[in-house]
Amino acid sequence: MSVKLVTYAVSDIGRVRSSNQDGGYTGYQLHFVADGMGGHAGGDIASAMAAQQIAQTDNLYATPEDAGAVLLAAILEANEKLAATVREHPTFAGMGTTFSGLMFTGDKAVVAHIGDSRIYRLRDDEVQQVTKDHTFVQKLVDTGRITPAEALIHPRRNVLMRVLGDTPERPQVDSWVEDALPGDRWMLCSDGLCGYVDDTVIARNLRTKAPAEDVAQDLLGEALEAGAPDNVTIVMVDVLNAGARPDFEPTPIYVGSAAKDVVIAERKGKSVLQLFDPRALSSFFRGSEETTDFVPESAEYLEKVMADTYRRIRFRKLRQVLTILAISAVAMAGLWFGYNYTQTKFYVGESNGHVTIYKGIRERLGPIGFSSVYSETDVLVADLSEYHRGLLERTIYATDLADAYRIIETLTTGDGNG
Numbered sequence: 163m164s165v166k167l168v169t170y171a172v173s174d175i176g177r178v179r180s181s182n183q184d185g186g187y188t189g190y191q192l193h194f195v196a197d198g199m200g201g202h203a204g205g206d207i208a209s210a211m212a213a214q215q216i217a218q219t220d221n222l223y224a225t226p227e228d229a230g231a232v233l234l235a236a237i238l239e240a241n242e243k244l245a246a247t248v249r250e251h252p253t254f255a256g257m258g259t260t261f262s263g264l265m266f267t268g269d270k271a272v273v274a275h276i277g278d279s280r281i282y283r284l285r286d287d288e289v290q291q292v293t294k295d296h297t298f299v300q301k302l303v304d305t306g307r308i309t310p311a312e313a314l315i316h317p318r319r320n321v322l323m324r325v326l327g328d329t330p331e332r333p334q335v336d337s338w339v340e341d342a343l344p345g346d347r348w349m350l351c352s353d354g355l356c357g358y359v360d361d362t363v364i365a366r367n368l369r370t371k372a373p374a375e376d377v378a379q380d381l382l383g384e385a386l387e388a389g390a391p392d393n394v395t396i397v398m399v400d401v402l403n404a405g406a407r408p409d410f411e412p413t414p415i416y417v418g419s420a421a422k423d424v425v426i427a428e429r430k431g432k433s434v435l436q437l438f439d440p441r442a443l444s445s446f447f448r449g450s451e452e453t454t455d456f457v458p459e460s461a462e463y464l465e466k467v468m469a470d471t472y473r474r475i476r477f478r479k480l481r482q483v484l485t486i487l488a489i490s491a492v493a494m495a496g497l498w499f500g501y502n503y504t505q506t507k508f509y510v511g512e513s514n515g516h517v518t519i520y521k522g523i524r525e526r527l528g529p530i531g532f533s534s535v536y537s538e539t540d541v542l543v544a545d546l547s548e549y550h551r552g553l554l555e556r557t558i559y560a561t562d563l564a565d566a567y568r569i570i571e572t573l574t575t576g577d578g579n580g
């Protein structure tokens with residue numbers, strides 16, 4: 163008996179990182195994520211190299227044992243290739259990658275796993291994490307030294323115990339065979355998802371009957387909502403009855419770093435490895451002209467979905483900036499109008515013992531004043547009646563400049579109860 167698969171893969175740089183060091187692949191029988199790590203540039207090279215090496219084994223094998231043997235051999239070969247790369251390019255010392263993948267054969271799936279990327283499975287409405295993290299904190303949990311809840315916030319939760327790449331030991335890859343039952347939904351992810359989005363939220367999203375693609379996009383949305391401090395990669399595999407007729411053509415799709423080529427470039431007279439995006443160049447040559455090229459429809463569609471995602475993120479950022487600008491503009495305008503309004507006012511007061519016309523208002527906002535001497539008259543305050551001196555002390559407001567002069571005239575003619 164065999165099954166049919168409907169798959170989807172997405173990888174996002176997140177909100178904080180400057181490069182995407184995650185790689186992902188979904189093809190015919192093989193589906194995986196690889197989360198790279200290492201110095202400033204090595205992580206993306208490591209995950210891309212491992213992904214491209216291991217993806218070459220994507221094939222239909224006679225038995226799960228055959229599939230597992232080929233897959234494990236490819237993983238070890240990728241490990242050796244990474245070690246050789248570091249020997250040749252010592253600047254990449256310490257680079258490595260996780261690998262968590264599934265190879266389907268008939269109604270079985272071979273699991274291969276090293277590192278802290280994860281594989282979850284939804285079966286009969288139950289979501290289960292089928293892989294165990296090869297992390298320092300998981301070891302502490304296993305030996306009863308801390309609880310799983312404490313592991314989530316442990317300061318060393320990112321420390322990996324096993325990984326492919328530049329490590330002294332031969333890598334220990336967990337591998338076993340699982341049943342692939344129609345109705346199963348598998349989700350593979352890097353820790354950019356499961357490290358920041360709660361397991362209950364992941365489970366709730368996997369349980370929806372929504373298509374794999376929608377679920378992956380929703381999960382990515384959850385990670386972005388959580389701040390996405392790390393790269394996020396999600397690969398979904400829905401298992402269907404062999405007789406089902408899904409509107410889906412399996413096509414090998416690489417995402418994240420794995421979608422780029424590892425090339426040797428010259429920099430300051432030295433040959434260096436770097437990632438190169440062939441799609442960037444092809445779109446440059448394509449220009450604005452619409453041509454029918456050899457890019458498979460599903461890959462184009464994936465690009466469109468990814469472009470939409472980026473657009474949404476950019477729009478969200480833009481909206482935040484515009485909101486801040488709008489609030490600042492309103493506040494500035496308010497201050498400006500307020501200040502101009504005060505400068506249409508006059509009042510009569512005292513300055514250096516003389517009756518004086520002030521422009522503005524007498525009130526102050528902390529250290530900020532809104533008035534200045536407009537005209538200091540010859541009239542001495544001392545010559546005024548006691549009543550008028552009292553008025554002057556409390557400030558006599560004028561409706562305009564002419565009114566201010568009228569007030570002074572009234573003061574000097576001695577009108578009042580002086």
Ligand code: CA
Nearest residue numbers: 197353354392
């Ligand atoms: Ca990561």
